[in-house]
Structure formats: C-alpha cells, structure tokens
Amino acid sequence: MITASYASLPHIRALAVIIFKSVGYSNEITSAEVARWYYWRWGIESFFKLLKGAGHDVEKWLQCSAGALLRRLLIASMACVLVWRLQRAEGDDNAAARQLICRLSGRQQKRGCKESAPALLAGLSILLNTLTLLADYTPEELAYLAMVVFNPL
Numbered sequence: 374m375i376t377a378s379y380a381s382l383p384h385i386r387a388l389a390v391i392i393f394k395s396v397g398y399s400n401e402i403t404s405a406e407v408a409r410w411y412y413w414r415w416g417i418e419s420f421f422k423l424l425k426g427a428g429h430d431v432e433k434w435l436q437c438s439a440g441a442l443l444r445r446l447l448i449a450s451m452a453c454v455l456v457w458r459l460q461r462a463e464g465d466d467n468a469a470a471r472q473l474i475c476r477l478s479g480r481q482q483k484r485g486c487k488e489s490a491p492a493l494l495a496g497l498s499i500l501l502n503t504l505t506l507l508a509d510y511t512p513e514e515l516a517y518l519a520m521v522v523f524n525p526l
Contacts, residue, residue, distance in 0.1 A: 475493060
C-alpha cells in the first residue's frame with residue numbers, strides 16, 4: 374500500500390503534470406499510478422543500462438533504416454532475455470553455465486557477487502562467437518592457428 378501522496382512530492386507531481394499535459398489527460402492521478410509508472414520506467418532503464426554496460430554500444434549503432442535498427446534491437450533484446458532467464462534459473466547445471474559465461478567475459482565481479490547481468494551478456498557474446506569458430510574449424514586447425522599467432526616468426 375502506498376501511503377505517500379504525490380502532492381507531497383513536488384518533483385513527482387511536476388513530472389506527472391508534464392506527462393499528462395503532453396498526452397491530454399486532465400483527471401487526478403493516484404499515487405499508485407505514479408508508482409506503477411516508475412516501476413515500469415525502472416525496468417526500461419535497467420534494460421538500457423544492461424545494453425550499454427555489456428559492450429553493445431547502443432549509442433554508436435549506425436543503422437540506416439528503422440527496420441535495421443529494429444532487427445538489431447530485437448536481437449539484443451533476445452540476448453538480454455536469455456541472460457535474465459539464465460541468471461534466475463536454479464540448479465547445478467545453470468550455475469556451471471553462469472560461471473563459464475562470466476569467466477569468458479573476463480569481467481571482475483564485486484565481492485560476494487558470483488555473476489552480473491552485464492558480465493553474462495558479454496560472456497554470452499564470446500560464447501556464441503566461440504561456438505561459431507568451433508563449427509567452422511576443427512580443434513587441430515584452431516591449435517595450429519593459435520601456434521602461428523603466438524609464434525609468428
């Protein structure tokens with residue numbers, strides 16, 4: 374139950390007035406409605422924070438059409454949903470998968486935190502690239518190419 378009235382929070386009231394002036398809504402707003410907007414806004418902000426923090430560089434996307442931007446956003450969204458699902462999954466297999474993906478990301482975690490969504494998303498990208506490599510090359514070819522890289526002379 375929300376006990377605070379939005380009238381007692383002037384910045385929230387001002388935001389609500391601005392929003393409703395722009396959409397033409399003139400009735401009184403309940404504090405529960407304002408809290409619900411912030412709940413959904415927080416989810417959207419968390420999504421974009423995940424996209425920005427996991428190396429997707431959303432601000433640097435240079436798609437030329439709305440369709441291309443939509444496709445890229447949908448693919449990134451599917452990856453985020455996969456990461457959130459894996460992050461909340463229980464069981465030893467899921468814990469081992471999270472540990473592998475975080476290790477692939479190379480990101481350090483805060484003390485007491487085994488994994489984070491940005492680390493999982495970054496590691497997922499590396500895992501997908503690794504699986505593509507394994508589909509295109511045999512392990513022997515990869516070992517030979519690694520030897521060439523590390524001993525170029």
